[in-house]
Each structure stands twice: as structure tokens, then as C-alpha cells.
Amino acid sequence: MVLTSRRGFVKGAAASCLALANIRAKGFDSGAAAGLPNSIFAYEFGDISPEQQAGFAREYGFEGTVFDHALQMPERLRALDEAHLQLFFLFLTVDISNGQIKYEPGMEAAIEALKGRGTVIWVAIQGGDAGGGAGAEERTIQAVDRISDLASRSNLRVALYPHYGFYLARFRDVMRVAERAGRSNVGVTFNLCHELRSGFDPEFHQLLDNAIPRLYGVTVNGADRQGRDWNTLIQPLGRGDYDVTELVRMITKAGYRGPFGIQCYGLKGDSGVYLKQSMAAWRVVSVRAAKVDDPPSL
Secondary structure (H helix, E strand, O other), X not given: OOOOOOHHHHHHHHHHHXXXXXXXXXXXXXXXXXXXXXXXXXXXXXOOOHHHHHHHHHHOOOXXXXXXXXXOHHHHHHHHHHHOOEEEEEXXXXXXXXXXXXXXXXXXXXXXXXXXXXXXXXXEEEOOOXXXXXXXXXXXXXXXXXXXXXXXXXXXXXXXXXXXXXXXXXXXXXXXXXXXXXXXXXXXXXXXXXXXXXXXXXXXXXXXXXXXXXXXXXXXXXXXXXXXXXXXXXXXXXXXXXXXXXXXHHHHHOOOOOOEEEEOOOOOOOHHHHHHHHHHHHHHHHHHHOOOOOOOOO
């Protein structure tokens, strides 16, 4: 990821459940008895090989990971299969600036390679936060329609990925486009760090309630409430003063049953250290978020 900057629905839900069943069958169970049942993955831990990424995720108890861009698909899938891990998302970008629609090379083959795996295609729409130029919304819908069709052929879902500085930068933006597209296999993702940097929406509670049927992924990390850069907005889980526990509680109480991801982009130091710390923190968050009688603080 770059930091610069109702038949169809039932079918999609069934695919999600099958993917989760596969994960459980592989011997994982991220939710302790007193914690949340949601799956947990981690991503963005440096410029390393697929084997190393899979090894880190497995070693520290994550059920899977994410890969960026339509690259090295055979090597990546082999590494995950050998580690008995799930590829939760494949992150792709589309550039809609300057009146064009520019897809990643290899996009079609990468999506086809994921057939039957339950992976969700993350789509981030680039084009700048100034609006992407005339016709940007129409080009975005056209791109989403094309990727939706490709994913449907492989029985996969698509989740629009809000990214600070991109055309779709906020949770509100991806919801708008997903609703306009009206595709049964197109949903959205909530990313804490990008929402904080873009300006946390004051109507988030209402947005969340409307999003639940199409909310396919949530990513969290340690962060400072008043953070202004990535050093303060992406920290190992357990650091920072933002109340991640209450956010997770709010999202799961609203009905979200999908996976949570730990965002690790740009973290300094040894990957093993911050992955271990983040997993330990997640276990605490999971248990506390499951206690619905705790007083809210978000």
C-alpha cells in the first residue's frame, strides 16, 4: 500500500463463512473463550519476501495477511498455503486522474488466481483529494464495475479501501461509491489511520449502521487522537491514546462479524517485536471489547 500521498449478498456472505471455516479447520482460533470471534490478520511489515511475511504472520499467531499489488501471485499463494494461512485481502490501486482509468498491470490474472480462496479484493482509487478532475465519480464507478465483474467470475468480493490523499479518502467516500455502484459483491473497508488523518467523521455511528451489510474489513492500530502524521497515526497496537477497544466494541456491537487487520505500515524496528506486541494488545482488546457492560469512552 502507498501512503503518499439479495441473492448476490447471500452468496458473498456464504463465501465469507466458507473462508472462515477454512481458517478454523487449519487450526487457528483467534478469539479466546472470553474474547471476540472475529479473525485477526496483520499486514505491511516491511519489504520482505512472501515466505518471510507468511512466516512472521504464522509465528505471532495471526490467521493470515494481505499482499499489495498484482505481483508474484504464485509465490505468494504458495507461501501462504505452506504456512496454512489465509490471504484475507489483495490490495490493488486504480488511478482515475487526468481523465483516465489506469488499472494495475496483471490485475485480471491476479484476481483469477484467487478463485475459490475467499480473498477480498481491496480497491483504492487514486486521483488526489482535490477531486480527481471532471468526471472522476463516473470513472470511479466504471472502474468499480469492471473489477466487480472480474471478481464475480472468481466468486470473490470487492471492498473499497479509503486512503488519505486519494480520491476515496474517507469512510463516507467509499460508502457513497459502493451504494452508487449497487453491486452485490462490492462493499467497503474502515481504516482507522486513514480516517483519523482525513478527519474522523462526526456522523460515524450513523455511517457504521448503514455500512454493516457491506462492511467487509476493518483495520486498526495504535494511534494518537491528535496525531497529524503517520508516526503518530500508525503505531503498534497498544500504544497511543486512541481508544481502539471502544472502537472495536462499537463496530462489533453494530453487527460486524468480519476480520480485523493490524496496520503496520512504516513501523520502525524489528517486525517480530511490534507484531508480538500488537498480537498481545489485540488479545486484550478482544476480551475487553466483548464485555458490553464496560462504560464507553469513544
